[in-house]
Amino acid sequence: MPVHNTDIEEIFKEVADLLELQDANPFRVRAYRNAARTIASLPYSIIDLVEKDKDLTELPGIGEDLADKIREICRTGTLKFLKKLESEEGGSLHTLMGIPGLGPKKVKALHQTLGIETLQELAEAAQQGKIGTVQGFGEKSEANILKELNRLKERSGRTPYPVACQLAAPLIKYLKQKSGVKQIQIAGSFRRAKETVGDLDILASCTRGTDLVTYFVHYEEVDDVISEGKSRSTVILKSGLQVDLRVIPAVSWGAGLFYFTGSKAHNIAIRKLALKKGLKVNEYGVFKNDKRIAGKSEEEMYAQVDLPYIVPELRENRGEIKAAAEGKLPKLITLDDIHGDLHMHTKKSDGQHSISQMAEAAREKGYEYIAITEHSQHVRIARGLDAKTLERHIEEINTINNQIDGIEILKGIEVDILEDGSLDLPDEILKALDIVICAVHYLFDLPEEQQTRRIIKALENPFVNILAHPTGRVIGERDPYQVDMKEIMKTAKENNAFLELNSYPYRLDLNDTYCKMAKEMGLKIAINSDAHSIDGLDNLSFGIQQARRGWLEVKDVINAQNLESLKRLLRKR
């Protein structure tokens, strides 16, 4: 991980906090704070100076000692001096200073009178009404601490993308209703379509004299206004989601959009390119000798560093800049490229609609084919099918296929991978199906080697086509199981099998980096909805977003092929 200016800023701020708590010389404390501020506001990455062996003491407020420390952080990512401070008595107290209203004096008072060192202890003391008894605190400050603690807890969790969508849509609508607003767009991780967002970053441009900030903070879902300036504001919605609004001039629209879309790593890399050409890039534009030469659109920003436009989903500094420079950017898959959906459930197991209802809804979407893939017998709560029921189910699909026009229904199953890697249904019946998806639904916590072997064995079954939700993670709920994904991908490729990108927005499994890894290995992916109802088919769009973040193109996705090609891909030997 490269060290960013903000990492150094954080470390120096923490040092300053800890020194202040130890009653260190105030000049020394201030030196660290000033250095943190200097570094944070540099328009370039300090690690570049270090790599080029430049004299850091030329920076304002940086002497020999701080220069050494900066070099140490750039080299190792950490600072021994900070570790030392943290290991001393009261070394965790600075975390309490993250609570608004708790400065060093108050933190020390709480430590000395109540022995409070952690946020947990602070919360307990506040709940028990002990804080109000400490000199310098009252009932009001106690209530305030509780409120801030709750907010911290809510905010520490990231918001899943679909939830962010639901919260953002009415807010954007509200903002657009204000007269004088010319442009509104969400930037940040939301625009990059990350599976979870830390906060929303909304950009606006307005005609002169429009007071959008005041209008923004009066949005009815606003719970708390954190800051309110002339052209920017931060609020917390009742849901706990933080929203940053920035009003930017129209001449800088592209530059602002570029800057606040991030990612930070992408921005820094682009700024580095610009620096080489003697240009300066910031949120207001591209500048040559203090003259703005671009900034209205993102396209013209990229053009200044000799690059084509790079779509937000790729802006993670994972090779997109090199690819752009070489004219090798992927032509990312879109929802329109999808020919069918290969993973869905009906009333037969735990879904809500019938086979024909699902097929008709899919046809409405313009799909050429779907696969009906019920659970197998092991999944009792989902009323999984045994071999006998599956046989009748196959007959039923045959009948419906003869009745329905304009879409082909593939006969499939989502068969359970048992503990030893064998499958929950015999080969004789799997053989009769068009498509076999295998999946792990229990024993998530096997050791890595055992879990990997289990899945590999399933993929070696000659009738298996797809491994569903390959890591089993559920966002915000369940960690991925421990597996050697490289080995699994290798096995899939060798056996003409494929991995799924499950589009259920709390799964999105494979994730973006694994998608890219699969692509680089030449392993194809199935982007499936795993729908349990007609509405569930729409989840495919979340999977497409993740696939785009994972660089996938039409050629990498089996259900972006027509029926004939798909059938060839499913015919294993």
Ligand code: DGT
């Ligand atoms: P999130 O909110 O954690 O899901 O992630 P982002 O990417 O939305 O990050 P956020 O909200 O902190 O900032 C929005 C964008 O602003 C970020 O993607 C890039 C830009 N940005 C923020 N801080 C910095 C910085 O220190 N340097 C640079 N170059 N860009 C920054």
Ligand code: CA
């Ligand atoms: Ca954000």
Ligand code: CA
């Ligand atoms: Ca933000």
